Amino acid sequence: MERFTNNLYTRMQNQLQDIAQSTGDMLHLAEQSYYAVFEHLKELNTFAKEYDFKNEEEEVKFFKEIKPSFLKEAIFFDALFGVESTKPPSSPEVQKNYYREHIDRFCRYFEQNQELYLYYRLDHSHLDPAMFVRKPDRNVMMPAYSLEIDPSHSNVYSFKFGKIQALEDMVSYIKGSITALDNGGALQTVSDERLTFTGTKAQFHEVMQALEAAGVFNNGKASTRLIYDVTQNAWNIRVSNYYGYFQTIRIRKKNRTPFMDLAKEMLIRKMDDQDEHPRFH
Structure with missing residues (x-):
């Protein structure tokens, strides 16, 4: 089933x-x-x-x-x-x-x-x-x-x-x-086109939980619900049960933060690529 x-x-x-x-x-x-x-x-x-x-x-x-x-x-x-x-x-x-x-x-x-x-x-x-x-x-x-x-x-x-x-x-x-x-x-975006988060919902949850943990909204005083409510509207995505999903992340066996690790790897790769092929001299 x-x-x-x-x-x-x-x-x-x-x-x-x-x-x-x-x-x-x-x-x-x-x-x-x-x-x-x-x-x-x-x-x-x-x-x-x-x-x-x-x-x-x-x-x-x-x-x-x-x-x-x-x-x-x-x-x-x-x-x-x-x-x-x-x-x-x-x-x-x-x-x-x-x-x-x-x-x-x-x-x-x-x-x-x-x-x-x-x-x-x-x-x-x-x-x-x-x-x-x-x-x-x-x-x-x-x-x-x-x-x-x-x-x-x-x-x-x-x-x-x-x-x-x-x-x-x-x-x-x-x-x-x-x-x-x-x-x-x-x-809303400055153009008529909406910005849509096209990653997975699991990736979205991971980003939101990381940003809340880092305390980057309202000097760390923004609630989980407010962060999710505002960001879902801005990024044209809808998720639910974010409190439960944090527990899912917490008990992951192999890697708790696979998307954050991937994002870090891709950013470093981008910077390394710019070091090798700079656009500006």
């Missing part, structure tokens, strides 16, 4: 990166990305419908981790299109108020699903066998109705997890947009 779902997820992310690089218009990006994710989600559902889980652990992994990772992308781009398509073409202050209203709306969803939200944020697992299976106990946390109704590949808690993750990403995106407006659009 994991080989198929990992390959499908990687293929989806690669397509999303291609879309991000091919358009600088947020509405086109949201629309094209949504349809791309939707096609991969259909493929995942077809697979799950015909697949017999080997054991409960595998079933829980699918509904708690794998399915939400696809759902959150679809929900995010749907929400992104909704927010950006109705944004008023007005003053920065009006646009900031518009964005703040959406943050409040998304946060209300977290409040309405507070018990499940805390279960997700605290990374609990004691109720997993009752929640993240084909026939979940809907009385565990009494989640609201979900449109995902086919039990062969859908689960109400799985849908909620995906939506929670998507709305967290939307809040981060909107905060970055507000910061850009606060800076008079300084985070």
